[in-house]
Amino acid sequence: MLTAAFLAxxxxxxxxxSLYVTGGWLLVSLLALxxxxxxxxxxxxxxxxxxxxxxxxxxxKEKLSRPAARAELRVSLYAPDSVPPSEVKARLEQVxxxxxxxxxxxxxxxxxxxxxxxxxxxxxxxxxxxxPTRSLATLTTRELAGLWHxxxxxxxxxxxxxxxARRFLPLPETVAEGVRIGIxxxxxxxxxxxxxxxxxxxxxALLVAKTRKGKSGLLRRMWHQLVTWETGTPPAxxxxxxxxxxxxxxxxLVPPDRQKDVVYxxxxxxxSRPFGLNLLDVGLGWTRDQLVENALRxxxxxxxxxxxxxxxxxxxxxxxxxxxxxxxxxxxxRTGGRDRQFTILEVPRILEDDRLRRRLxxxxxxxxxxxxxxxxxxxxxxxxxxxxxxxxxxxxxxxxANLTARAIVxxxxxxxxxxxxxxxxxxxxxxxxxxxxxxDIAAMVGGTLINLLALAVGHQARPAQARGPPGR
Numbered sequence: 001m002l003t004a005a006f007l008a009x010x011x012x013x014x015x016x017x018s019l020y021v022t023g024g025w026l027l028v029s030l031l032a033l034x035x036x037x038x039x040x041x042x043x044x045x046x047x048x049x050x051x052x053x054x055x056x057x058x059x060x061k062e063k064l065s066r067p068a069a070r071a072e073l074r075v076s077l078y079a080p081d082s083v084p085p086s087e088v089k090a091r092l093e094q095v096x097x098x099x100x101x102x103x104x105x106x107x108x109x110x111x112x113x114x115x116x117x118x119x120x121x122x123x124x125x126x127x128x129x130x131x132p133t134r135s136l137a138t139l140t141t142r143e144l145a146g147l148w149h150x151x152x153x154x155x156x157x158x159x160x161x162x163x164x165a166r167r168f169l170p171l172p173e174t175v176a177e178g179v180r181i182g183i184x185x186x187x188x189x190x191x192x193x194x195x196x197x198x199x200x201x202x203x204x205a206l207l208v209a210k211t212r213k214g215k216s217g218l219l220r221r222m223w224h225q226l227v228t229w230e231t232g233t234p235p236a237x238x239x240x241x242x243x244x245x246x247x248x249x250x251x252x253l254v255p256p257d258r259q260k261d262v263v264y265x266x267x268x269x270x271x272s273r274p275f276g277l278n279l280l281d282v283g284l285g286w287t288r289d290q291l292v293e294n295a296l297r298x299x300x301x302x303x304x305x306x307x308x309x310x311x312x313x314x315x316x317x318x319x320x321x322x323x324x325x326x327x328x329x330x331x332x333x334r335t336g337g338r339d340r341q342f343t344i345l346e347v348p349r350i351l352e353d354d355r356l357r358r359r360l361x362x363x364x365x366x367x368x369x370x371x372x373x374x375x376x377x378x379x380x381x382x383x384x385x386x387x388x389x390x391x392x393x394x395x396x397x398x399x400x401a402n403l404t405a406r407a408i409v410x411x412x413x414x415x416x417x418x419x420x421x422x423x424x425x426x427x428x429x430x431x432x433x434x435x436x437x438x439x440d441i442a443a444m445v446g447g448t449l450i451n452l453l454a455l456a457v458g459h460q461a462r463p464a465q466a467r468g469p470p471g472r
Contacts, residue, residue, distance in 0.1 A: 059104065066140040072130045073137065073147070074115065075099075102146065110137070170194065179225045181218060196225060216246050224253045227427055234258065236421055238428040238453055240446050244268070247431040254427055261427045265416065267445050268433030270404045276411030277448070280319065282326045283338045284417055290459075292319045295344060298451045299395050302444060311391040317377065318350045318392065320369050325360045341412040347396045351389040398444070404437045405445060418452040422460050 077092045096112045103109030117128050130136060139147075167186045175184075178197035185191045201222065207215050219239075226237045241247035254262055265275050279295040286294065296316060300307055322342040330337035350357055361370050380388065399405045421428050430449055434442035 063138075063140055066142055068138050068140045069144070070133060070136040071139045071144070073099075073110065074127075075112075102143075179221055181221050196222060198231070201226060219246065220249060220253070223250050227254050227258055234261075234425050236425045236428070238421065238426075238430070240430040240432060240450060242432050242434040242442055242446065244431050244433055244435070247429050250429050258427055261425065263416065263421065263426050263428045265428070265430045265449075266433065267404065267408070267431060267442065268436035270407045270437075274407040274411070276413060276415040277408050277452075278341060278411055278414045279344050279409065279448075280323050280326055280342060281338065281412075281414040282323065282330050282341070284414055285419055288320070288323045288327065291323050292316060294452060294455050295319055297455065298448050301451055302447060303395055306391065306395075308391070310388060314351070314377070314388050315347070315392045315395075317369065317372060318347045320366070321350060321357070321360055321364065321373070322346060324364050324366060324369070327365075328363050338413040343410055343412060344396060345400045345406065345410050348389075348393040348400075351392065402437075402441050405441050408445060409448075418449065419456040419459065422453065422456040 075092065075095055077088055077095060079088045079091075099110050115128055119126070167184075169184050169186050169190060169192045172192050175192065175194045175197070178195040178200070180193060180195050182194055183191050184194050207218060209215050223237065223239060226235060229235060239247060239250050241250070251262070251264065266273070279298065280291055282288075282291065284291075296312065296319065299315070300312075326341040329340050333340070350360070357373070361373055364370055377385070399409050420426070430446065432442040432446040437445075
């Protein structure tokens with residue numbers, strides 16, 4: 001651009017000078033206006049090209065990879081009327097300078113400019129409108145999150161106690177009955193004694209607190225109040241403890257008149273004294289479809305991020321076949337049939353062993369499921385069949401690969417019945433012993449029991465005529 005302008009000046013200027021010398025005033029005047037326009041255009045083009053910034057490609061790529069929003073960050077400073085304007089402006093410039101920490105050496109940064117506020121009295125209630133979209137900053141979600149942070153320890157002021165939350169006292173009449181659990185204080189000299197009433201124990205509650213802040217102590221008091229229930233029929237109470245200590249303390253709080261209702265499950269001793277939980281046990285009082293749905297819900301809750309409709313269909317087909325086979329076994333032998341039932345561990349075998357599957361299908365009573373196996377599963381080629389059944393096998397093998405889990409869910413006859421716990425008002429203590437069996441197995445076994453209990457509570461809440469008869 002500069003070279004072209006230089007050449008034009010070398011050629012045009014001598015020619016214009018010669019016209020001026022020879023008296024060609026009219027021609028020089030006619031050329032002056034277009035020449036000025038051309039020079040102005042060249043100047044604008046030169047300014048735009050010379051002022052074009054260079055961007056870091058990786059920085060642009062990172063910014064475009066995240067959701068972003070057009071934003072205008074405003075910094076305001078309020079001071080009493082007695083403070084000189086110069087001091088307020090100086091302090092405002094200090095605050096603005098603090099945002100230079102967000103500027104990038106390889107990229108963009110914040111540029112401060114004044115905002116025209118006509119009515120200072122309504123600056124907060126009616127903020128001035130944002131500027132044109134072109135002038136707004138484009139901030140990604142990561143950049144927006146970095147502009148604000150929770151109060152940290154370094155932000156505290158010496159000799160001044162900082163609280164990150166306000167304390168509200170409960171209404172005294174709402175916490176006056178029940179077992180006393182402590183005193184609520186607001187830090188201003190007011191205190192209210194807090195009791196856990198029966199109404200609170202009938203509601204859902206989530207206890208959130210840091211370690212060593214009293215969660216176990218509160219649960220222990222709630223447990224004691226429930227197992228010593230004095231009015232009406234005693235409720236069913238279930239405690240699932242991952243750390244063992246609360247479970248052992250809870251056993252010691254059970255009064256003598258309720259010790260006959262206690263069911264104690266120790267997952268850590270499952271290898272020496274295992275309890276049985278066959279998810280497909282037809283003797284538990286569930287219908288075929290309920291057993292299948294219960295088992296699928298347990299696995300779906302455990303593997304929620306690895307669940308799909310095609311995998312669920314094959315899983316459901318295998319469970320329906322096994323439950324139907326269990327019905328046939330128990331119906332043929334009412335005395336010892338439950339000891340020969342299939343379990344959830346047989347799901348991979350049903351999908352792999354064509355001979356066993358065909359034998360069970362021949363004894364099946366549901367023609368729709370038989371047709372589904374015959375028209376959907378059997379025609380699949382070996383590669384596609386392996387692709388479908390592999391997700392099902394991996395989920396069942398997680399139980400089969402662990403000795404503790406296998407000792408529990410691999411028993412044909414269930415020795416525990418969550419449905420009867422809820423129905424009969426049992427006092428159940430489950431020690432999943434995370435330190436002994438590992439966090440994954442403890443979560444899997446404990447989660448399975450909790451899911452079955454939730455299903456039992458939902459089933460018990462239904463009208464008696466809608467629950468259906470036990471068995472098939």
